[in-house]
Amino acid sequence: xxxxxxxxxxxxxxxxxxxxxxxxxxxxxxxxxxxxxxxxxxxxxxxxxxxxxxxxxxxxxxxxxxxxxxxxxxxxxxxxxxxxxxxxxxxxxxxxxxxxxxxxxxxxxxxxxxx
Amino acid sequence: xxxxxxxxxxxxxxxxxxxxxxxxxxxxxxxxxxxxxxxxxxxxxxxxxxxxxxxxxxxxxxxxxxxxxxxxxxxxxxxxxxxxxxxxxxxxxxxxxxxxxxxxxxxxxxxxxxxxxxxxxxxxxxxxxxxxxxxxxxxxxxxxxxxxxxxxxxxxxxxxxxxxxxxxxxxxxxxxxxxxxxxxxxxxxxxxxxxxxxxxxxxxxxxxxxxxxxxxxxxxxxxxxxxxxxxxxxxxx
Numbered sequence: 001x002x003x004x005x006x007x008x009x010x011x012x013x014x015x016x017x018x019x020x021x022x023x024x025x026x027x028x029x030x031x032x033x034x035x036x037x038x039x040x041x042x043x044x045x046x047x048x049x050x051x052x053x054x055x056x057x058x059x060x061x062x063x064x065x066x067x068x069x070x071x072x073x074x075x076x077x078x079x080x081x082x083x084x085x086x087x088x089x090x091x092x093x094x095x096x097x098x099x100x101x102x103x104x105x106x107x108x109x110x111x112x113x114x115x
Numbered sequence: 116x117x118x119x120x121x122x123x124x125x126x127x128x129x130x131x132x133x134x135x136x137x138x139x140x141x142x143x144x145x146x147x148x149x150x151x152x153x154x155x156x157x158x159x160x161x162x163x164x165x166x167x168x169x170x171x172x173x174x175x176x177x178x179x180x181x182x183x184x185x186x187x188x189x190x191x192x193x194x195x196x197x198x199x200x201x202x203x204x205x206x207x208x209x210x211x212x213x214x215x216x217x218x219x220x221x222x223x224x225x226x227x228x229x230x231x232x233x234x235x236x237x238x239x240x241x242x243x244x245x246x247x248x249x250x251x252x253x254x255x256x257x258x259x260x261x262x263x264x265x266x267x268x269x270x271x272x273x274x275x276x277x278x279x280x281x282x283x284x285x286x287x288x289x290x291x292x293x294x295x296x297x298x299x300x301x302x303x304x305x306x307x308x309x310x311x312x313x314x315x316x317x318x319x320x321x322x323x324x325x326x327x328x329x330x331x332x333x334x335x336x337x338x339x340x341x342x343x344x345x346x347x348x349x350x351x352x
Contacts, residue, residue, distance in 0.1 A: 017125050024118050032116055036140065036187045037178055047176040047189055084143040108178075110140050110187060114116050 016060035020051035020114060029054040030114045031075035035062050039090070040105030054079060062109050063089075075111050084112040120145055120155070124191060131193035135167040138187045140178070174257065194219040195257050197338070200245045200273040201264035202229035205288070209261065209331035210238045216335060218259070223248040223273065245273030249280075259284035259338045261318060265293070271300060278310050284341045286318035286334060315341075 016032075023030045033050040043064035050060040050068065052075040062071055067089045078085055090106020120136070124147070127134045135148045137157060146155030148167035157163045162181055170177065170188045178187045197213045199206050202224035210220045214237070223241040224230040225248075230240045241248040245262075249272075254260055260277040262270040265288055277285045278301075287297065294316040301311050319333030320340070 014125075014128060017121060017128070021118075021121050021125055024121070032121075034187075034189065036176075045176075084140065086140055110138065112116050112138075112143055114118055114121055 016049040016051050019059040023051070023053045023057075024114055029079040031079050031111055032114055033062050033071050033075055033087075033109050033111045035107055036086070036110045037108040038105060039107070043105075044107075050075075052076070052079075063107065067107075067109075071109055071111065078111045078113050082113050082115060084110065086110055116143075116145060120147065123147060123154075128191060128193075133171050133190075133192045135171050136189045136191065137163050137167050138189065140185050140187050192257065195259065195342070196221070196252075196254070197259045197261065198223060198249060198252055198254060198273075200224070200249070200260070200262040200270060201266075201288075202226070202231075202234060202240065203263050203265070205263050205327040205330050205334075207234060208328040209263075209334055210235060212328075212331050212335050213259075213338075214238070216339070221248075221252060223252075224264070224269070245269055246276050249273050249276040254280040254282040256281040256283055258282045259286075259342075261286045261288075261334060261338075263288045263318075265289060267297065267300065271297070271304075274301070274314065275304065275306075278306055278313060284315065284338050285313050286315040286337065288316075288318050290317060 020030050020032055031052050035044055035046050035048040038046055044062055048062050050058060050062045050071060052058050052072050056072060058068065058072060061068060071087065074085060074087055087109045088106065124134065124136065133150065137146045137148055144156045146153055146157040146163065148164050150168065153164050163186060166179055166181060167188050171190050171192060174190060174192055176189045178185055195218050197218040197220045199210060199220065199222045202222050206222055210222055213220050221239045221241050222230060222235055223243065223245050225242055225244050227242065230242055241252065243251065254277060260282045262273050264270050270287060274285065274287060287294065289297065298311055315337060319330060320337045322333050324330040324333045
């Protein structure tokens, strides 16, 4: 299995960045999650984005839907503290086993507040 | 991420300007790196900039260990491009599907009755002769080229410019027989066997496509295959 760290699809995430900027402009707290590494069969490539606002609204994705819920919870925390975080999900991670990357890969996600 | 960094990224994307975002993932410092300049806390860090610029050329996002720090380099290159020669029936679904897949699509056809906004809503049309149109659009290694007119008078000039470019994919519609004749013409025009071998013909993956939309699927699938396999091969080297 080859890492698919190809950025070719980034333009697809234009709407995530635009939405994140729009939320900020509307005075909302916003966090941005970015896939920074993948191993095995992860559904979304490195550079994929998910943005979350303070009300839990989301745009974009960092997986096929398996870990979005967990990432949103962490994003809420990052919005409060302002400190960025690197999250790891995968078959070797017990928490991840619970939230489940059904595809059997592992990914690292960087979560930061937009301020 | 600072709000102004986000706004700058969006502005650069809209202006089709290549930029890389270098993030220290332990402390969150972020620097924007361009071809000739950089803005942010690491704007004087030559090593980060060098690695970021190489990542932009490779179209690759990755975490690097730089000076004992973990730096995530995220590349924001302009969209991939697809240049289609021939505003024919297949070009209609292909241009739409490729747009959805993230390509910046231009259809080149000097025949005004084919290349109309009614037939290609929202797609950029170029009414030049294919060689002139292709030269103006200056295909690079992030460009796919597909010729669909089935008319050597239009396809060949486009293919000749394509073969001199770094386009990552060149595909030409036409049966094996049509392609054999094309190979003869290109050979006579001075192209080598290796150069001509870059052309995918008959165009598209063999999936039994019948309708124009199905043929468009097979073409887009092949373009995708070439794009990612090429990247994977480069990753191994």
